[in-house]
Amino acid sequence: MQHESYDVILIGTGSGGGTIAQKLAPSGEKILLIERGDFIPKEKENWDVDEVVVKGRYRSQETWYDKDGHPFLPFTHYVVGGNSKVYGAASFRLREADFLETSHPTGTSPAWPISYAQLAPYYTQAERLFSVHGIRGSDLFEPPAAEPYPFGAIPVEPFAQELYDLVGKTGLAPFPIPMAVRLAQDNTYWPDAPTILGNFDGFPDPTEAKADAHVTGIRAALQYPNVQLLTNAFVSRLITNEAGDRVTGVRVEQNGTTKTYQTGVVIVAAGAVNSAALLLRSATEKHPNGLANGSGQVGRNYMSHLNGCLIAFTPDKLNTASFQKYFCIGDYYLPSANNPHALGEIQLMGKNDPATVLSLGTPFFPDKDAAWLSAHSIDFWLTAEDFPDPDNRVTLTPDGHIRLTYHRERNNVFAYGQLKQKLKDLFKKLGTLDPAFGTVYWGGYDLGISGVSHQCGTLRFGLDPATSVLDVNCKAHELANLYVVDGSFFPSSGAYNPSLTIAANALRVGEHLLNHVL
Template structure:
C-alpha cells in the first residue's frame, strides 16, 4: 500500500504548530496536522482542582527519567492545542536585550542570529491572532512596537488595582500583563454575556475565552478543506531518502497500528523535548547520531526557566480578587547599578487552589480553614532566565524513553534567589503604605524537573552548522525539507513566557515557506 502524500506535514498542534497551520491553510496546499493526543472534552472536570491538579486528568500518562535515572511524571499535555490549552495566557514579547549577548552571574546567553527588529512585525501579527490585551508604554523595558495592543488591558478588580497602585507608590513601574483572551465585551457588534475569568493557570478553559493554539490556530486551519487533522497519532520516526538530505517518510503509530505518510515539507512542532527526542529516535546509517545532528547539538542546551511560586500570606489583609492575574514587575529585568546582572520578572498569578495553600501554610497557621488561607494570600510567579548549557540536554534511555539531564543547581539560581528577596523587600515598603500588609508570612514552591511548560532551546538556530541545528529560517542545516516551528529554536530563553515568541516565529517560518518553498 502506497503511503498517503501531502504537501506539508506539521507534527504538533501547540503554539507553533497550530499557529503555522492557520498561516498555511489559505494557500490551498494539502496539509496534514498530526497530534499525539486528542481533544480535551468540555466537561465539569475542566475546572475541578482535584481532577486537574491532584489527579492530573489531562496530563500525559508517561514516565521520563532525570539525570540520575530516576523516573518522574512530566507536567506536559498531549492534546489538540498542546500545552497552550493549560497555559496562563501571558503573552510577552522578549525584550531587545534578549536578542543580544547577555551576561549573567551564572554564564552568558548568546546573541540570536536575528534581532528583535526581525521579529517585531510577527509579534504584532501574533498579538492580533491571539487577541492580546495590554497597554503599551508602561513597562520601562518594553521593546518598540509598530502597533498598539489589539485590546486594552483586562478588567481589574478592586483589590488588585489597589495593590497595583501601591506598588507604583514604592517607585517601581508595574504594568498590566499582556493576556491572550477573547472577551465577549471586546466585540461591540456581538453583544453577549460578559466574560468572567476563573481558573486559568494550569486549567483548560471550557468557555474558550483563553486564546490557545487550538481555539485560534487549529480551528481556523480546519475551516479549509485542504487541511486534515489526525489525532492520537504518535510520530515515532522520520525516514530519509538514500542521500540522507530529504525526509521522505513520517512513521506514525495510531490505535495500535503503524502508518506511513509522505510530504514535500515536514515541520516539527512537538515541543522542544519531544522534537529533539524524535530526531534522536530517527538515527540511521546516514545520520548515526540522530537526524539533523551533525553538530552534535540535537537535544542540548535545554532550557525551561527558573520558575517558582512565592505566596504572601497576609492575616490582616483580605484578598477579594477572584482573578488576580493582572500585573507584572519588570524593573529587575536588565542590569542596573544596584543589580549588576539581570534577575528576571515577577507576575501576579492565578489563585492557588486550597489544597496547595493548606499544604504550604500548615505550620504558619495551624487549624486555619483553606478558604481563610486562600482569601488572605497573594500569589506571585517569579521567572529568572535559564542560561543555556550543553550539558542540560534531552537524550534517550537504552529503552528509548526520554531522559532529561538537567543540572539546575549550577544554573542561574543566585539570581532567582535575589529576585525572591526583591519581592520580600517590596512588601516591607508596601507595609508602610498599607498597614494591613505589615505582617506577611511567606511560602513557595516550584515544580522541579517535572515543570517543562517553558521548554525551549534543544534545536537552536544559527548561521554556522557547526554550532547550531537550524538555519535562520528554522530549516535543519542537514536536511532540505525539515523545518521547526516550536520553541526548540531559541538560542536563549529570556525570562518571559515563550508562547508569543513561538507563535511569532511560526508566522515568520510560515512566510518563508509560502514565499520560498511551497
C-alpha cells in the same frame, strides 16, 4: 479521508504548530496535522481543581527519566492545542537585549542570529491572532512596537487595582500583564454578556475565552478542505531518502497500526523535548547520532526557566480578587543603577489550589482552613533566565524512553534567589504604606525537573552548522525540507513566558515557506 501523500506534514498542534497551521492553510497545499493526543472534552471537570491539579486528568501519564535514571511524570499535555490549552495566556515579547549576547555572573546568554527588529512585525501579527490585551508604554523596558495592543488591559478587580497602585507608590513601575484572551466585552466574540475570568493557570477553558493554539490556530486551519487532522497519532520516526538529505516520510502509530505518510515538507512542533527525541529516534546510517545531528547539538542546551511561586500570606488583608493575575513587575529584568545584574520578572498568577495553599499556610496558621488561607494570600510567579548548558539535554534510554538531564543547581540560581528577596523587600515597603500589609508570612515552591511548560533550546537555530541544528529560517542545516517551529529553536531563553515568541517565529517561518518553498 486520509491520503498517502501530503505537500506538508505538521507534527504537533501547540503554540508553534497551531500558529503555523492557520498561516499555511489558505495556501491550498495538501496539509496533514498530526497530534499525539485528542481534543480535551468540554466537561465540568475542566475547572475541577481535584481532577485537574491533583489527579492530572489531562496531563500525559508518560514516564520520563532524570539524569540519575529516576522516573518522573512531566507536566506536559498531549492534546490538540498542546500545552497552550492549560497555559496562563501571559503573552510577552522578549526584550531587545534578549537577542544580544549578555554576560551574567553565573553564565552567558548567547546572541540570536536574528534581531528583535526582524521579529517585531511577527510579534504584532501574533498579538492580533491571540487577541492580546495590554497597555503599550506601561512597561518600563518594553521594546519598540509599531501598533498598540489589539485590546486594552483586561478588566481589573478592586483588590488587584489597590495592590497595583501601592506597588507604583514604592517607586516601581508595574504594568498590566499582556493576556491572550477573547472577552465578550470586546464586542468580538460573545457581546451579550461580560466574560468573568476564573480558573486559568493550569486549566483548560471550556468557555474558550483563553486564546490558545487550538481555538485560534487549529480550528481556523481546519476550515480549509486541504487541511486534515490526525489525532491519537504518535510519530515514531522520520524517514529520509537514500542520500539522507530530505525527509520523505513520517511513520505514525495509531490505534495499534503503523503507517508511513509521504511528504514534501515536514514541520516539527512537538515541543522542545519531544522534537529532539523524534530526531534522535530517527537515526539512520547517514545520520548515526540522530537526524540533523552532525553538530552533536540535537537535544543539548535544554532550557525551561528558573520558575517558582511565592505566596504572601496576609492575615490582616483580605484578597477579594477572583482573578488576581493582573500585573507584572519588570523593573529587575535588565541591569540598572540599583540592580547591577539582570534578575528576571515577577507576575501575579492564578490562585493556587486548596491543597497547596493549605500545605504552605498551615505552619503559620494551623487553625485556619484552605478557604481562609486563600482569601488571605497573594500568589506570585517568579521567572529568572535559564542559561543554555550543553550538558542540560534530552537523550533516549536504551529502550527508547526520554531522559532529561538537567543541572539546575549550577545555573542562574543566584539571580532567582535575589528576585525572591526583591519581592519580600517590596512587601516591607508596602507595609509602610498600608498597615494591613505590615504582617506577611511567606510560603512557596520552586519548579523541579517535571516543570517543562517553558521548555526550549534543544534544536537551536544559528548561522554556523557546527554549533546549531537549524538555520535562520528554522530549517535543519542538513536536510532540505525539515523545519522546526516550537521552542526548540531558542538559543537563549530570556526571562519571559515563551508562548508569544514561539507564535511570532512560527508566523515568520510560515511566511518564508509560503514565499520561497511551497
